[in-house]
Amino acid sequence: MNEQSTNGQQHSTLESGSAAAGNVLLDVKNLQKWFPITAGFFRRTIGHVKAVDDISFHVLQGETVGLVGESGCGKTTAGRCILRAYDLTGGQIYFQDHDGKMVDLGPLTNNEMKPYRQQVRMIFQDPFNSLNPRMPVIDIVGDPLKINRVAAGKELEDHVASLLARVGLRPEYMRRYPHAFSGGERQRIGIARALALDPRLVVADEAVSALDVSVRAQILNLIKDLQEEFNLTYIFVSHDLSVIEYICDRVVVMYVGKIVEVAETEELFAQPFHPYTEALLSAVPNPDPRMRQQKDRIVLEGDVADPANPPSGCYFHPRCRYVQDQCSQETPELREISPGHFAACHFAEELTLAGVTASGELG
Amino acid sequence: MESPVLIEIKNLKTHFFLDEGTVQAVNGVDFTIHQHKTLCVVGESGCGKSVTARSILQIVDQPGRIVEGEILYHRPDRLSAAANGEWTSGENGANGNSSTEIIDLAALDPRGREIRAIRGQDISMIFQEPMTSLSPIHTVGNQITEAIKLHTDMLDDEADEHAIELLRRVGIPRPEERLDTYPFELSGGMRQRVMIAMALSCNPALLIADEPTTAVDVTTQAQILELLEELQDEFGMAIMLITHDLGVVAEMADDVVVMYLGQVAERGDVDSIFHDPKHPYTQSLLKSIPRLGVSRNRQRLDSIRGMVPDPYNRPSGCMFGPRCDHFMPGRCDAVNPPPISLGPEREVHCLLYEDE
Numbered sequence A: 001m002n003e004q005s006t007n008g009q010q011h012s013t014l015e016s017g018s019a020a021a022g023n024v025l026l027d028v029k030n031l032q033k034w035f036p037i038t039a040g041f042f043r044r045t046i047g048h049v050k051a052v053d054d055i056s057f058h059v060l061q062g063e064t065v066g067l068v069g070e071s072g073c074g075k076t077t078a079g080r081c082i083l084r085a086y087d088l089t090g091g092q093i094y095f096q097d098h099d100g101k102m103v104d105l106g107p108l109t110n111n112e113m114k115p116y117r118q119q120v121r122m123i124f125q126d127p128f129n130s131l132n133p134r135m136p137v138i139d140i141v142g143d144p145l146k147i148n149r150v151a152a153g154k155e156l157e158d159h160v161a162s163l164l165a166r167v168g169l170r171p172e173y174m175r176r177y178p179h180a181f182s183g184g185e186r187q188r189i190g191i192a193r194a195l196a197l198d199p200r201l202v203v204a205d206e207a208v209s210a211l212d213v214s215v216r217a218q219i220l221n222l223i224k225d226l227q228e229e230f231n232l233t234y235i236f237v238s239h240d241l242s243v244i245e246y247i248c249d250r251v252v253v254m255y256v257g258k259i260v261e262v263a264e265t266e267e268l269f270a271q272p273f274h275p276y277t278e279a280l281l282s283a284v285p286n287p288d289p290r291m292r293q294q295k296d297r298i299v300l301e302g303d304v305a306d307p308a309n310p311p312s313g314c315y316f317h318p319r320c321r322y323v324q325d326q327c328s329q330e331t332p333e334l335r336e337i338s339p340g341h342f343a344a345c346h347f348a349e350e351l352t353l354a355g356v357t358a359s360g361e362l363g
Numbered sequence B: 001m002e003s004p005v006l007i008e009i010k011n012l013k014t015h016f017f018l019d020e021g022t023v024q025a026v027n028g029v030d031f032t033i034h035q036h037k038t039l040c041v042v043g044e045s046g047c048g049k050s051v052t053a054r055s056i057l058q059i060v061d062q063p064g065r066i067v068e069g070e071i072l073y074h075r076p077d078r079l080s081a082a083a084n085g086e087w088t089s090g091e092n093g094a095n096g097n098s099s100t101e102i103i104d105l106a107a108l109d110p111r112g113r114e115i116r117a118i119r120g121q122d123i124s125m126i127f128q129e130p131m132t133s134l135s136p137i138h139t140v141g142n143q144i145t146e147a148i149k150l151h152t153d154m155l156d157d158e159a160d161e162h163a164i165e166l167l168r169r170v171g172i173p174r175p176e177e178r179l180d181t182y183p184f185e186l187s188g189g190m191r192q193r194v195m196i197a198m199a200l201s202c203n204p205a206l207l208i209a210d211e212p213t214t215a216v217d218v219t220t221q222a223q224i225l226e227l228l229e230e231l232q233d234e235f236g237m238a239i240m241l242i243t244h245d246l247g248v249v250a251e252m253a254d255d256v257v258v259m260y261l262g263q264v265a266e267r268g269d270v271d272s273i274f275h276d277p278k279h280p281y282t283q284s285l286l287k288s289i290p291r292l293g294v295s296r297n298r299q300r301l302d303s304i305r306g307m308v309p310d311p312y313n314r315p316s317g318c319m320f321g322p323r324c325d326h327f328m329p330g331r332c333d334a335v336n337p338p339p340i341s342l343g344p345e346r347e348v349h350c351l352l353y354e355d356e
Helices: A002-021 A075-082 A110-119 A137-147 A153-166 A171-175 A183-195 A213-230 A241-247 A265-270 A275-283 A325-329 B049-057 B077-084 B113-118 B140-151 B156-169 B188-199 B218-235 B246-252 B270-275 B280-287
Strands: A024-039 A044-060 A064-068 A090-096 A102-104 A120-123 A201-205 A233-238 A250-255 A258-264 A335-338 A341-343 B005-018 B021-034 B038-042 B064-075 B101-104 B123-126 B206-210 B238-243 B255-260 B263-269 B340-343 B346-348
Touching: A024 A075, A024 A233, A044 A075, A044 A090, A044 A233, A044 A250, A044 A258, A064 A075, A064 A241, A075 A201, A075 A233, A110 A120, A120 A183, A137 A153, A137 A171, A137 A183, A153 A171, A153 A183, A183 A213, A213 A241, A213 B280, A233 A241, A241 A265, A250 A265, A250 A275, A258 A265, A258 A275, A275 B218, B005 B049, B005 B238, B021 B038, B021 B049, B021 B064, B021 B238, B021 B255, B021 B263, B038 B049, B038 B246, B049 B064, B049 B123, B049 B206, B049 B238, B123 B188, B140 B156, B140 B188, B156 B188, B188 B218, B218 B238, B218 B246, B238 B246, B246 B270, B255 B270, B255 B280, B263 B270, B263 B280
Parallel strands: A064 A233, A064 A250, A120 A201, A201 A233, B038 B238, B038 B255, B123 B206, B206 B238
Antiparallel strands: A024 A044, A024 A090, A090 A102, A250 A258, A258 A341, A335 A341, B005 B021, B005 B064, B064 B101, B255 B263, B263 B346, B340 B346
16 A cells, blocks of 8 residues: 555646646546456455556546557556546546536446546447447437437438538438448547537547558548547547547556556657557557668567566566566656656666667668 | 479369349459478458458358369479378379379369368468367367377377377467366467467478467467467468458568458558558558557548448449559449559459559
């Protein structure tokens, strides 16, 4: 518990450092989500998968924050906790209400959550599973409007038509069912549904991962355009660093339920302070065959640690190139290394890690 | 310098006969795979890249079948010698003067002995989803030794030894113990390594890898790609790598085939594809990917307008015509562009280059 309180202190410095720069829309503090592992006839709990283990970060009004990491790092769980699709194990999620007050979404009941569900919306990864195949597009996009009594009848139809037009679909198609659309078009429907209630925060969970290259660029551009038009704030969850770099203002790197690094995108990619971030950047294949020889790719040993049974000390130490004795014993805290740049590594100051230079080479 | 030809695909057509109509999944594809080289086939979903690979092994799912074309397999001597004891070659058998025998894989019976002897022995394949392509009810050891015992006359003990050696080679720790584990006990990266070990068990001449890293994380992807490169140096097999990720292509390929809607758009060596792309599709594809370090400075990505057409309603003329910025009315929608040669092993299917 000692660890938690120090983390809390750390976070308050974080806030005072950067909150002045803008208006904090979402402030996540010491968020925890543990899933029980049960066994036996009585489903006794024998342990926990610490999917998200004590993470703190904030999101400013109008910015795009990326949550990046490998499968099992807790980035999706963190996104779903913010939507309160899961009940929290611990921590607070402060969301700025319309009147500027910060409300903790954590303890709210389903009924109390209702007004906030209009303001925090989600775009899902798989455009095939996230749309009900038995509902026509007008119902998929229009139901949130109906349920929240925003519009009905002819007005609803007009509203849906304008939403569809805005995401680049022809309004005449609103009576069609999802199967009549391609992957990219379905993702547009998903985006229209997320935008139907004029949300303030949109959590996009791997929103372009299932799409083809040429369509992915269209959707990324659309997501950017909509942000300008509707003054949206995004939390963009992805494993794809090149997409993250393109779309995000700030990036949160996660590893096995913990945050290992937070920084502005440019700074994170140019000068990472955590060895895991360095390895992630190095692992991204560079789409230029002439870079092949120059690149000294870091290949990590082994697999991502098991969140039910994480290693001691720093969770990354069994795979780290720069591991020292201290790493297996003490858990590093997320510390501010340079202004606005946080890393959880004992040796962040001493290591000189390679980032990606502007020309795409590894510096 | 130029290494010998291993597989020559000529005008391959694989169609699927469905109730709704015929899907021309692969419609007139030509390319060549060289020994010891890596060929990457790149394209978006539905472009026919996987069906092309499956056609080589004659494992196209029903109701699809090869309707036209040739897949000429130039069997290396080492494998001919091994196989000749068991069965005599196909109709194009070894000539007196040439030592390599040429087999037309497209003409073989998909259920026949000849193709079954080639699968796993001469040509093997790894798939995208290691969880669904490994049997969940057989141990890892069982699945690897099955292929070994089928194609060689090794005894059980020897096959086990060989399997352990292979697992060690693909970087699985404590391979002796892993032999008795089931796939569900392994992580995604480990399963893909088991698949690779199984595919290499008979030292094939060609390894077909169908999106081998799409389902795994970036750091695991880096491990698997590195492993494939090492194994290629060691075993000397050719690799046909199917992917939609241009980054992977740039890292791995010697030669590249760009496919669009069942046809080849462009093919050539990796450097010319990335630095001198000719086909408008290749050009826009390269512009539409976000690049690390570069994309921050650019406001918008160039995207290709529209989407891949419905396979039942293919456009007339050039398949890419409706989405192309260089579309020439009256020509591009009238003729399906023939291959235009721009040099050795360099071809583009586009009317823009007709005069050259």
